[in-house]
Amino acid sequence: MPTNSIKLLAPDVHRGLAELVAKRLGLQLTSSKLKRDPTGEVSFSIGESVRDQDIFIITQIGSGVVNDRVLELLIMINASKTASARRITAIIPNFPYARQDRKDKSRAPITAKLMADMLTTAGCDHVITMDLHASQIQGFFDVPVDNLYAEPSVVRYIKENVNYMDSIIISPDAGGAKRAATLADRLDLNFALIHKERARANEVSRMVLVGDVTDKICIIVDDMADTCGTLAKAAEILLENRAQSVIAIVTHGVLSGRAIENINNSRLDRVVCTNTVPFEEKIKRCPKLAVIDISSVLAESIRRLHNGESISYLFKNYPL
């Protein structure tokens, strides 16, 4: 049996999720120091030996300073590599640049692929992420990627907090129809979809509702919420079509720009996000926000990965 043990590393900002995972695993975060010198460069040092240890680096990448977080993560991976760690696993619940996953316009970069190459080059041996924008991103990596699902946590949340027998699942765009259909199947509910034609970026011009929502509690599901303009607009459309009430459940609540104002001014009853993205300070400004904690899923996947057990159980079940 290997005698190595789990070492959890986290950058110095947004440690909330890492601390929850550590608590769940009954471990301490490994002491480390991240220094930023006045020019903005980052230096990183690990406070104890990690030679031949199993390293897990937990980052939460939110809105605003994505690139700094990415570079910090790469430096931390590389530092662990040069410190002779046995295996380095990057846990990136909200994978950055996941939406730039194809040439949607001529001469557009595939930045998600670049991110994958950078992580591998830095020395990453394994990646754990959650609800990738497109599951094909798994194929961008040369190392194994475990794409966890928030769905079991979402199902649990809906069963405990929503009168779900009177609900209907809504996909806010055509691309998310599959996600909505799967969730609807899990809960034995119907689903409907809203299609929008974008005239300009982040501006919704025409919306089509396909499906019947009369007197139903509408649960909008999506993988990511940015400015929440779309969610607010979708809520309007649904209520105009005699929906009873509207709540939104998104995996990655990036909530950038005017998101909080948009949610507060909208007719959404509630916006539920998982804590893959840090938004502690936003929740104080927005009474409609609620959180699904997914730290137990991450903790369980770390435990299983370290002990060489199967992870697929977590794709359909919530760990107890």
Added chain:
Amino acid sequence: MRKCKIFVGNSHPELGNMVCQRLGIEPAPCTLKKFANGETSVQIGISVRDEDVYVIQSGSPSINDDIMELLILVSACRGGSARKITAVIPQFPYSKQCKMKKHRGAITARMLANLLVMAGADHVVSMDLHASQMQGFFTKPVDNLYGGPSLAKWIRENVEDYEDAVVVSKNPGGTKRVTALADSLKINFAMIHTDRRRSKDLYSQNKDLQQLKLRKQSMLRKNRPIVRQGDHPNEEENIILSNGIQTARIRNGHVIGDDEADDDEDAILESDSELNSIDALDSHGLGGTYDAVDSEDEEEVPVLYREQLITLVGNVRGRSAIILDDMIDRPGSFISAAEHLVQNCGAKKVYVVATHGIFTGDCLEELEKSDAIGTIVVTNTYPISAERIAGSKKLVTIDVSPIFAECIRRDHYGESISVLFDSLAAL
């Protein structure tokens, strides 16, 4: 075209020759044969030193041999000091395996991408990749051409009152493709969801009086566009409701009526228990990542899911329905979708439209037999034998060789290919 050689592989010589003809050059001479022991042998009959080389090879029923032939051809050109090698692969083989589907599944499309780059390809041209994210599998540039404009052009010219037609996705995963076509034709869309898990009880519950009343209300409301002024004075906001959900049962791949009797209780119980055991296997399998969200891509339904529910979200009553997908591989889901559209939802005529007509086994014949399907439209990216085309009254093939010819010409002369993405219908 100076300093340019085009090699045509064995998978689909008709398409390759048409591309060459369009470009006004002869296919470069090469001998492609197989040794007695099954190995593929390639001999290039002309110098390729410092030339711009294009290799045209699509998928075909002997897919693995064709892949090997393509790799050897590319590698031979690399060895012959070609300046640049472009693999033109109209239908990218293994493109359905572009993500992990089962536990420990391989991402074979990615492996094929690696193989091509290893063999020496500098550039890849394909059409309607199963997922556009596959471009990221390559470390070399990929041009993913669209078949959509050609299909849209055919629809405009051949579907009577196409302005009133509805584009239908036969599974939720394809909705994005469907909405893109619907938007470009400025017509409505709908989608079909086939459900293998929902209990029978829910179906009967669906049938109860209140539900029927609600459905009637929604039918009355259907199709009444609400036009409303947008936030900006010049921008008209147009909210169109197409309400209505239609549900029916399918058994053994065919739609059955409401009044049809159930199978004997035993059989249902049996299939239920089988179903449960499958679920149990799924959830307690060992290791590996697998795509729970997208696992419904497997279109063919195993025999043990004897009865399913099929649901149309949208409205097709009295209109033509156009079922769109990127490939027609196996017939089952197309037939049940078409039957549902015609028998239960009142569609006038059903068109089955796709870019790649792969027609595995007797797929084409099955589609031909189905009364619900009116016309089948595919492009010629994948070889379909002349006898099969002659034997089918419903099949229409659209020639896309001008698109590939123009792409090769532009690429060779260093011109932009991006105009090809939208204005192709004119070719």
